[in-house]
Amino acid sequence: MFCSLSGKPTTNPVISPKSKRIFDRDTLLGYLKSNNNTDPITEESLTEEELIIVETDPIPLVKHTTATSIPSLLSSLQNEWDALALEVFQLRKQLVTAKEELSVALYHHDAAVRVAAKAIWERDEARKGLQELAGNISNGDAVMPDAEKLEESAPEEETFESRIVSAQKELFQKHKSKKVKSKFDLNADIEIKEPEIIWTNEIKDSDIIDFERNETINRTLITLSNYVVLLVQNDDGKQIHKFDQINEPIVTTGWIKNVAYVVSESRILFENDNSAELKDIQTAKPHPSLPLLIIQTLEELRVYDVDKQKFVYTIPISFKQLDIHVDGDLLAGTNGHVIEIYNLSKGEKVLTLDLVPQDSNITQLQFGPNGYWLLASYGQHIAVVDLRKGTIANTIEVDGEVPIADFTVDPTSTLISVASARSIILFQYSKKARSWTKTNESSVSSILKAKFTSGSKIFVANDKSILQVSLAQ
Numbered sequence: 291m292f293c294s295l296s297g298k299p300t301t302n303p304v305i306s307p308k309s310k311r312i313f314d315r316d317t318l319l320g321y322l323k324s325n326n327n328t329d330p331i332t333e334e335s336l337t338e339e340e341l342i343i344v345e346t347d348p349i350p351l352v353k354h355t356t357a358t359s360i361p362s363l364l365s366s367l368q369n370e371w372d373a374l375a376l377e378v379f380q381l382r383k384q385l386v387t388a389k390e391e392l393s394v395a396l397y398h399h400d401a402a403v404r405v406a407a408k409a410i411w412e413r414d415e416a417r418k419g420l421q422e423l424a425g426n427i428s429n430g431d432a433v434m435p436d437a438e439k440l441e442e443s444a445p446e447e448e449t450f451e452s453r454i455v456s457a458q459k460e461l462f463q464k465h466k467s468k469k470v471k472s473k474f475d476l477n478a479d480i481e482i483k484e485p486e487i488i489w490t491n492e493i494k495d496s497d498i499i500d501f502e503r504n505e506t507i508n509r510t511l512i513t514l515s516n517y518v519v520l521l522v523q524n525d526d527g528k529q530i531h532k533f534d535q536i537n538e539p540i541v542t543t544g545w546i547k548n549v550a551y552v553v554s555e556s557r558i559l560f561e562n563d564n565s566a567e568l569k570d571i572q573t574a575k576p577h578p579s580l581p582l583l584i585i586q587t588l589e590e591l592r593v594y595d596v597d598k599q600k601f602v603y604t605i606p607i608s609f610k611q612l613d614i615h616v617d618g619d620l621l622a623g624t625n626g627h628v629i630e631i632y633n634l635s636k637g638e639k640v641l642t643l644d645l646v647p648q649d650s651n652i653t654q655l656q657f658g659p660n661g662y663w664l665l666a667s668y669g670q671h672i673a674v675v676d677l678r679k680g681t682i683a684n685t686i687e688v689d690g691e692v693p694i695a696d697f698t699v700d701p702t703s704t705l706i707s708v709a710s711a712r713s714i715i716l717f718q719y720s721k722k723a724r725s726w727t728k729t730n731e732s733s734v735s736s737i738l739k740a741k742f743t744s745g746s747k748i749f750v751a752n753d754k755s756i757l758q759v760s761l762a763q
Contacts (some may be wrong), residue, residue, distance in 0.1 A: 296375035454635035458619035497753035660703035
């Protein structure tokens with residue numbers, strides 16, 4: 291029998307119940323000790339007690355000895371060999387990962403080559419036209435081109451697909467080069483300070499039902515139950531703008547390029563007085579970097595270009611809940627317990643995730659800021675899906691029978707704030723255990739929404755106030 295780690299014959303074989311592979315016992319125990327008790331093949335949790343001993347005939351292996359037989363020297367050489375075998379195994383795993391990353395890079399390179407080839411062809415055609423025109427002028431028979439032909443030969447406008455792909459590359463590089471680190475020690479508990487009221491609704495016969503905060507320009511959009519949306523200054527609560535001509539249920543609000551927008555069931559209104567109309571709007575999400583608003587209706591997904599003030603793209607899909615990936619080219623949506631992920635630039639489905647219980651109903655989807663997590667809440671649970679493997683990495687459960695009202699993930703993807711009807715609960719991620727654990731809870735009545743800031747604060751809203759919750763350690 292040969293060890294799956296060292297590739298050498300073994301006289302003390304054991305089987306891992308996780309990967310069903312054979313290993314040399316001493317070699318595997320050394321690996322488990324230095325890798326947090328995880329299976330070398332599947333990376334699942336594995337302890338020494340779980341190993342299955344393989345009974346073999348006592349056929350001794352031939353040992354090649356050198357001129358010395360000092361036990362200490364033999365022990366030293368054996369340890370060096372085991373370390374080398376482990377290092378080779380790790381290098382093999384890194385090679386597989388490097389091959390996967392290389393294939394993605396080659397795909398992006400091929401796309402760039404195609405765009406460059408098209409640009410070179412257009413340049414050559416333009417040069418050819420200029421040469422012909424110069425020859426006609428020198429011969430005295432130049433003819434001015436027709437205006438319509440000039441318009442037809444104008445360079446083609448950048449396509450929706452190329453805009454999304456280009457933005458995805460820029461966002462991917464940005465997120466890769468600027469990784470956000472947590473200011474907290476994740477091995478210690480984090481304290482939730484007493485909530486502080488920063489804005490109170492003083493408009494009669496109305497309740498707060500939603501809010502969207504913009505830290506860049508220090509403003510907040512506040513949605514009220516009487517079909518009114520207020521735009522206020524964060525520091526003093528002064529009203530800057532008021533959307534009060536809506537007269538129908540408000541679906542969502544947000545920001546595109548620091549311009550506030552309000553989406554109702556049939557209209558999209560902007561702070562700069564621009565607007566658009568669309569029937570049966572269910573929800574909407576802004577693109578992370580482009581001036582595009584992705585709008586879900588009952589029958590299809592429409593993309594509205596804010597700069598051009600027109601709809602530029604349509605995908606024949608319909609979801610009740612959706613979210614856009616932080617890199618801007620993936621869209622996740624659901625109508626119940628099954629999650630579908632689409633490539634936004636091509637309008638094609640790339641993945642189907644049927645992971646949560648069939649009798650559950652997903653009420654919120656959110657891509658993690660780290661780019662490889664997708665979080666889905668249903669009932670008293672939040673499923674954390676690892677998009678790299680297409681499996682659930684963890685499931686967070688909130689005590690009690692009251693469903694989760696809202697949840698928010700901090701920019702480092704190490705903290706999750708869960709808003710229930712009576713409290714705000716903080717969960718933190720342990721890299722060592724690869725799991726989420728509840729670290730603290732604070733009582734706040736009637737919470738509707740919760741939003742993390744780029745710092746160590748959480749903003750929450752109930753029906754009458756917006757509150758600021760600080761975290762400390």
